[in-house]
Amino acid sequence: MGVERTLPNRKENKALHPSPEETNSISKPRKCRRRHRKMSPVQKLYETCKVVFSLCGAGVVPSSEDIQKLCSVLDAMRPVNVGLTPEMPYFRLTTARxxxxxxxxxxxxxxxxxxxxxxxxxxxxxxxxxxxxMTVFSKLLFGTMHIKSYDWVDAPEKTSTIENQQPATENPIPSEVNAVLPPATRLAKVKVDADYTAPCNTSILYPTDGGNLHCFTALTACAVLDVLGPPYSDPDGRHCQYYLDFPFSQFTVDGVSIPEEEKEGYAWLQEIEKPDELAVVGELYRGPKIQEK
Structure with a gap:
């Protein structure tokens, strides 16, 4: 099959019949052989995300097997894996805001x-x-954080009929109960309302379940590692929209009723502009580097 079994003389075929000394030399691994470097946790996270989200898009949730695979990687992440400590300047109160x-x-x-x-x-x-x-994975690396999240309820969308309704303000809740429902307001169900302290399992939210709308409040200095699939994209219509929440009992809407004992589990969410008090500052990541492939 293309390999000759007989050759003109044995001298020319010495390489096919090495001496015992040569055999021992060949069989021993070379000490200078380079060892494979162990993959860093953040590199492993990157590689896992590439596989998990390869066939996904807007509204497409990874398989349960892939979700578990990514959660396992995130659950093992620690602050040191991304070069963070609670003593870094990012986590200090430096202003009176x-x-x-x-x-x-x-x-x-x-x-x-x-x-x-x-x-x-x-x-x-x-x-x-x-x-x-979007499908979002959030891993609290350290600290204690309060998380409150909601999912939309399939209920009739009602808007106010009052003309010249004023835009939402910082504290727009009317003083009287059963006031007219503000514009751009929808009913939502509370999914999570609890404190979390690291180390804890990764939290997951889905396009229509798991608390797709959420709020984070740091009770201590906190670091949260977020994986979004797909990411926000204004050209593709995936805008980050902000909301105010009102108690369910604050408004009365025709066709929408909740048993009295369940009302605390629901709220009205009003779409608003990005809050003026929100300040997010981008800084250079200085942890272990990711080798993009």
Missing amino acids: RSPPITYLHLFECDKFSMGIFCLPPSGVIPLHNHPG
């Missing part, structure tokens, strides 16, 4: 997914916002 600035460390982004870290000093707040058509 009611809502202190939040630092964002960009790790990676493509049209399939993005990876980044939010660094919140004590009392830092990421206001209530949505993730249209």
Whole structure:
């Protein structure tokens, strides 16, 4: 089959019949052989995301197997894996602002997914916002954080009929109960309303479930590693939209009723412009580098 079994003389075929000394030399591994470097946790996260989100897009959720695979990688992540400690300047209160600035460390982004870290000093707040058509994985690396999240309820969308309705303000809740429902307001169900302290499992939200709209409040200095698939994209219609929440009992809407004992589990969410007090500052990520392939 293309390999000759007989050759003119044995001298010319010495290489086919090496001496015992040569055999021993060949069989022993060379000490100078380069060892494979162990993949860093952040590189492993990048490689896993490439596989998990390769066939996904807006509104397309990864398979349960891929979700578990990515969660396993994120659950194992620690602050040291991304070069963070609570003593770094990102986590200090340096101003008298009611809502202190939040630092964002960009790790990676493509049209399939993005990876980044939010660094919140004590009392830092990421206001209530949505993730249209996105699956989001959030890993609290350190600290204690309060998370409140909602999912939309399929209920009739009602808007106010009052002319010249004033735009939403910082504290727009009317004084009287059962007031007219503000414009651009929809019913939502509370999914999560609890404190989380690291180390804890990765939280996941889906395009229409799991708390797609959420708010983060840092009770201590916190770092949150976020993976979004796909990322926000204004050209593709995936805008980050902000909301105010009102107690369900604040308004009465025809055709929408909730048993009295369940009302605390629902709220009205009003779409608003980006809050003026929100300040997110981008800083260079200085942790272990990601080798893009």
